[in-house]
Amino acid sequence: MSLTLRTRRSRVLAGGTLVAALGTAGVLGTVSANAESPRSRPAASAAPAADASGRDTTTTTHLTTAAAIRAAQAALDAAHRAHQNVSVAVVDRDGRTLVTLRGDGAGPQSYESAVKKAYTAVSWNAPTSALVKRLDSAPTLKDIPGTLFLAGGAPVTAKGAPVAAVGVAGAPSGDQDEMFAKAGVAALGR
Known part of the structure; x- marks a missing residue:
């Protein structure tokens, strides 16, 4: 019985390690994909820039x-x-x-x-x-x-x-x- 319990724990630990490794690879792939230079990306239509209206912003004065x-x-x-x-x-x-x-x-x-x-x-x-x-x-x-x-x-x-x-x-x-x-x-x- 304790042998079975250890085997299950081993499977859970091994499965968790695999998930963590895949998650890290996915993050690295994302970082790598985002690290491309702008010249190597195909031209795509840019999303319109969000511009907050004047009522959603404030202007402050700062001492130099x-x-x-x-x-x-x-x-x-x-x-x-x-x-x-x-x-x-x-x-x-x-x-x-x-x-x-x-x-x-x-x-x-x-x-x-x-x-x-x-x-x-x-x-x-x-x-x-x-x-x-x-x-x-x-x-x-x-x-x-x-x-x-x-x-x-x-x-x-x-x-x-x-x-x-x-x-x-x-x-x-x-x-x-x-x-x-x-x-x-x-x-x-x-």
């Missing part, structure tokens, strides 16, 4: 890299004039980091804090100092990954919509961090 660098440098310069050692981050509308600058003597925690402050500001299109006040009524906001509810982040808007944010960390107070972040935002208006 040059503008992000200008904003970060302006924030760092404002901190330097105030004799503060800070880190500055500029993120895009999606919260992705565009540029970071770590000033001479800035603390190791300031780099990540600046990025998180900028991310928080762009996520809610509000200065992080205003968002700190929201924690009284919604304390779980601070649990959202990647956010930091401390003053020092300022949003950048274009055409009424958030397009980026500047975050600063490392000064003795969040109010100073935010003042430097706002200097970075102001540099974009020139």
Whole structure:
């Protein structure tokens, strides 16, 4: 009886291996067939290209890299004039980091804090100092990954919509961090 059971298992395993091998060969054949050069394929009538209508798409505005660098440098310069050692981050509308600058003597925690402050500001299109006040009524906001509810982040808007944010960390107070972040935002208006 155990001999029969082993034989069935062997058949099932062998059958499964065969199916897997055939599946792999089919995929390889498909990849090989699709790897042909366009010249070797016969001309066929092309399917019409799908074109989404205007009501099915949106257009967004993004901050350029040059503008992000200008904003970060302006924030760092404002901190330097105030004799503060800070880190500055500029993120895009999606919260992705565009540029970071770590000033001479800035603390190791300031780099990540600046990025998180900028991310928080762009996520809610509000200065992080205003968002700190929201924690009284919604304390779980601070649990959202990647956010930091401390003053020092300022949003950048274009055409009424958030397009980026500047975050600063490392000064003795969040109010100073935010003042430097706002200097970075102001540099974009020139």
